[in-house]
Amino acid sequence: MEPAGRRKGYRIVTDVERISSAPIKFQKDVPVAAEADVLVVGGGPAGIAAAVASARNGARTVLVERFGFLGGNATAGLVGPFMTSYSQDGKIQLIKGVFEELVERAEALGGAIHPRSVEGGSEYAGFITYGHHRVTPFDPEAVKLVAAEMCLEAGVDLRLHTFVCDTLVEDGGVAGVLVASKSGLEAIRAKITVDCSADADIAARAGVPFHQGRDEDGLTQPMTLFFRVGNVDDATVIEYINRMNEYRPFTSLVKAARERGDFPIPREAIGIYRTPHPGIWRVNTTRLHQLDGTDVRDLTKAEIEGRRQVMFLMRFFREQCPGFENAMLLDTAAMIGVRETRRIVGEYTLTADDLASGREFDDVIALCGYPIDIHSPTGSGGTMNKEAFECANVYQLPYGILVPQGADRLLVAGRCVSSSHEALGAIRVMPPAFAMGQAAGTAAALAVAEGVEPRNVPVPWLQETLVKNGAYLGDTVNRRIKSGERSTGS
Numbered sequence: 001m002e003p004a005g006r007r008k009g010y011r012i013v014t015d016v017e018r019i020s021s022a023p024i025k026f027q028k029d030v031p032v033a034a035e036a037d038v039l040v041v042g043g044g045p046a047g048i049a050a051a052v053a054s055a056r057n058g059a060r061t062v063l064v065e066r067f068g069f070l071g072g073n074a075t076a077g078l079v080g081p082f083m084t085s086y087s088q089d090g091k092i093q094l095i096k097g098v099f100e101e102l103v104e105r106a107e108a109l110g111g112a113i114h115p116r117s118v119e120g121g122s123e124y125a126g127f128i129t130y131g132h133h134r135v136t137p138f139d140p141e142a143v144k145l146v147a148a149e150m151c152l153e154a155g156v157d158l159r160l161h162t163f164v165c166d167t168l169v170e171d172g173g174v175a176g177v178l179v180a181s182k183s184g185l186e187a188i189r190a191k192i193t194v195d196c197s198a199d200a201d202i203a204a205r206a207g208v209p210f211h212q213g214r215d216e217d218g219l220t221q222p223m224t225l226f227f228r229v230g231n232v233d234d235a236t237v238i239e240y241i242n243r244m245n246e247y248r249p250f251t252s253l254v255k256a257a258r259e260r261g262d263f264p265i266p267r268e269a270i271g272i273y274r275t276p277h278p279g280i281w282r283v284n285t286t287r288l289h290q291l292d293g294t295d296v297r298d299l300t301k302a303e304i305e306g307r308r309q310v311m312f313l314m315r316f317f318r319e320q321c322p323g324f325e326n327a328m329l330l331d332t333a334a335m336i337g338v339r340e341t342r343r344i345v346g347e348y349t350l351t352a353d354d355l356a357s358g359r360e361f362d363d364v365i366a367l368c369g370y371p372i373d374i375h376s377p378t379g380s381g382g383t384m385n386k387e388a389f390e391c392a393n394v395y396q397l398p399y400g401i402l403v404p405q406g407a408d409r410l411l412v413a414g415r416c417v418s419s420s421h422e423a424l425g426a427i428r429v430m431p432p433a434f435a436m437g438q439a440a441g442t443a444a445a446l447a448v449a450e451g452v453e454p455r456n457v458p459v460p461w462l463q464e465t466l467v468k469n470g471a472y473l474g475d476t477v478n479r480r481i482k483s484g485e486r487s488t489g490s
């Protein structure tokens with residue numbers, strides 16, 4: 001019988017005769033499945049906004065996502081609510097544009113509550129006040145549908161169930177990617193690629209330098225498997241937690257259980273968030289330390305241990321927590337929640353000082369208000385309090401954090417942009433990811449239209465386009481646009 005490779009008309013070259021651990025040389029002609037102006041990798045918050053913005057700005061856009069639906073952590077990760085899109089004091093809405101549109105459309109389906117009516121300290125905000133004014137509770141099913149509709153209406157060529165496994169590099173720049181799916185191995189070629197994989201998969205494989213974890217030891221924030229519980233007695237939960245008025249929900253119950261030797265999870269309390277649906281709450285409490293989200297063995301370990309912790313917590317809820325006596329496990333997330341992996345080295349690296357001072361950047365592409373929220377890489381606590389880090393009421397994100405060093409024709413948006421470990425603790429949440437995605441998708445489309453490298457996109461033109469498409473970049477940019485100062489773009 002002929003070798004399978006020859007029958008299919010391609011060659012597989014290996015340098016070993018029998019099973020061995022030596023690297024395998026693999027060579028194959030793969031079809032080009034699509035050619036795009038802009039290729040967006042990853043359909044999470046950053047990728048959704050990048051693809052919609054790119055297509056709306058006239059670029060032929062392909063969006064590749066490994067799951068069968070969009071949303072990333074917002075859907076597959078069951079993560080929520082959308083953290084604040086407002087200034088830290090909850091007074092000014094900072095993140096709008098694609099994010100706002102998605103929220104409004106989800107709200108129209110009964111699948112979200114607009115942040116303007118959600119108070120910090122409320123049950124929707126996990127009973128937390130600091131940094132939790134004006135969060136957005138939402139239903140992941142609504143987000144799956146709305147995100148796909150927005151992409152399709154914008155003309156995005158959507159490729160679900162497609163995993164990007166390598167980057168095509170030509171002449172020092174990214175020329176596209178290699179994907180694997182039920183259709184086999186294929187290539188997608190693009191003029192500009194936007195890496196919204198959250199792990200900087202495309203950038204790392206193109207040779208872009210990156211950091212991972214804290215400067216001192218490389219440890220990252222822990223992972224968490226989200227889950228949802230139903231059949232909760234909302235009124236009893238809210239009454240109990242408000243009456244106890246503890247630092248976080250169920251602190252004393254957790255402390256007592258730990259003292260009895262019956263709370264094996266490194267957490268001081270229970271993170272619970274009411275959803276838009278009666279009786280259904282999200283739980284953000286499992287914790288898995290010292291695992292690497294870019295290592296498949298660690299990811300496997302985290303999924304299994306995460307589910308063990310969920311089962312423990314379900315027992316704890318039913319036996320200990322008022323209002324949860326009849327609670328049932330609705331679902332666990334389709335993927336372990338990874339808070340932090342690679343952070344690329346870009347044209348600019350955002351720091352905690354920039355956030356503390358509210359530093360103004362000429363190339364501002366988004367405003368944010370969420371403070372530095374680092375879950376301890378080794379312990380049970382975190383920095384979600386005023387004392388740990390200073391953070392301005394409003395701070396700015398510059399375009400330079402999206403522009404990688406070391407590879408042309410590439411932009412990065414979302415959780416893996418160029419920032420310190422500390423600054424990432426703030427900008428990693430979903431509304432900033434949407435805002436960064438919208439900026440990167442817009443910049444990519446402008447770069448294609450002008451025939452320039454992303455780093456040479458005229459910033460005033462980018463800002464003007466973002467504002468025209470609903471983004472808010474602050475009064476300085478608004479005044480400049482109003483005064484009619486011409487941008488340098490065509």
Ligand SMILES: Cc1cc2nc3c(=O)[nH]c(=O)nc-3n(C[C@H](O)[C@H](O)[C@H](O)COP(=O)(O)OP(=O)(O)OC[C@H]3O[C@@H](n4cnc5c(N)ncnc54)[C@H](O)[C@@H]3O)c2cc1C
Nearest residue numbers: 042044045046066072073083164198224337338414415430
């Ligand atoms: C446990 C936990 C709790 C959190 N709590 C909150 C919260 O309450 N509120 C909040 O706003 N934020 C929260 N966050 C932060 C937030 O969820 C993420 O940082 C945010 O989703 C980042 O957006 P993103 O688009 O960069 O990445 P993601 O949401 O991770 O999306 C990345 C997408 O890329 C896809 N992808 C990745 N690699 C590939 C590949 N090679 N090929 C194809 N597709 C690929 C993924 O499937 C995914 O859809 C939390 C995060 C975690 C982990």
